[in-house]
Amino acid sequence: MLRPPDLVAIDEVGEILSIKSPDTVEVKFRRGSFLIDINKIEKN
DSSP: OOOOTTSSOTTOOOEEEEEEETTEEEEEETTEEEEEEGGGSOOO
């Protein structure tokens, strides 16, 4: 399912809820939780 591009701001910080696979994590943002490729997130 495609999501609108404005659901998550580019500078928004999310919380990792779970690791779904070695390459995918579930991240919770203000407007929802999303599966994101681990290589696409910035680690602080």
